[in-house]
Amino acid sequence: MSFMKFPELHEDLDILKFYNLIGRYNPNELLNMINEFNPTIDTLVVLSKFLKAESRDKSSVSYEKANEYFENFYRNSLVFKKIIDNALDLNKLESCCFTLSLSNINLVSSVKNVVDSFENAIRSKKVSLEFINYMDKSFVACDEEKLQNIVFNLIYNSVKYTNKNDKIIISIKEKDNKIYICVEDTGVGIPSDELPKVFNKFFQGSISISEMDKGMGAGLFIVNKFVKILDGKIYIYSKPNKGTKIMIELPFFLLEKPCKKLVAI
Structure with a gap:
């Protein structure tokens, strides 16, 4: 050779x-x-x-x-x-800027593909997973890779912090020129004093199903960064032993043609 x-x-x-x-x-x-x-x-x-x-x-x-x-x-x-x-x-994300690849994507299909990738994990944990689409229009301008990364990390967290017979619901809707993606579960929840810290890099919460469920603590940090890069907002609601709801708000618009956009971090 x-x-x-x-x-x-x-x-x-x-x-x-x-x-x-x-x-x-x-x-x-x-x-x-x-x-x-x-x-x-x-x-x-x-x-x-x-x-x-x-x-x-x-x-x-x-x-x-x-x-x-x-x-x-x-x-x-x-x-x-x-x-x-x-x-x-x-x-x-440690660099000063990030490049977005924006195009008109089928939001419903894109999110559904991520949801489907968790079929095995859901079956093995005996957790129910439901996807609800409230969208009248399917297409929206976005960076599909970043969007799917956001949805993946949100579902991944829900799967990790749920028990047998718990529920996970993923929903998407459009209202007032905004896109809303919501991931809600009936899992272990997050204490109120820890909610301000969950988007910190490598943050590990005090509540865990088991030691093996502890990961990098990077998923929500990445989600928060990508949401901001996409000019969106993120909301989180949670109670211990009741579950967690995280909602992503993104701008709704369409492009005439695909483009790349350099965004400062």
Whole structure:
């Protein structure tokens, strides 16, 4: 193998950036990050081993069953990628500005795709998940990647801090030229004295389902930053043992053509 061909093996350098990034965190922050990775990685490993074993005997599994396993693998891969994206986004948010890629997106479809990626997590925790669309119009100008990152982190938090038989409701609506995305759950909730701190970087609340549920504490920090970058607002309501409701307000408008916008952080 020649030296000049080596970069071709790394068409996507995100993982290399990730390795450089984790060196900036202290051991406790890294441990929290690893705790977030482990469940998804374990699932991907199990699915990979099963698919590898089944591929040796083409008659041993039906098309429907194989499709189900591949779908599970795909969904868990999406979750894993989003967690890595969070770590990478933390690095980007330390800069003085951020570039938005704005275009007219199908808001309903975009949010629904994120909701669907949690199907496996919801099933395993035996939590109910409901998506409600109150939108008359589906399209809105936004940075779809940032929007989906916001929705992912909000649902991820709800899933993490809910118990068996709890409920999570995601709703979207348009009112007075504003878009409202709401994620509400009946989980463990947040004490009132901690609410002002939940958007702080690496904040860890006092209430947790278990030690393994503790993550980086970066999700809501990233959500808050991205909401501001998108010229929006965020509202949070919560009570211990009652649940949490987080509502995102974004401007509703359409573009004549896609564009990029440099935003100061």
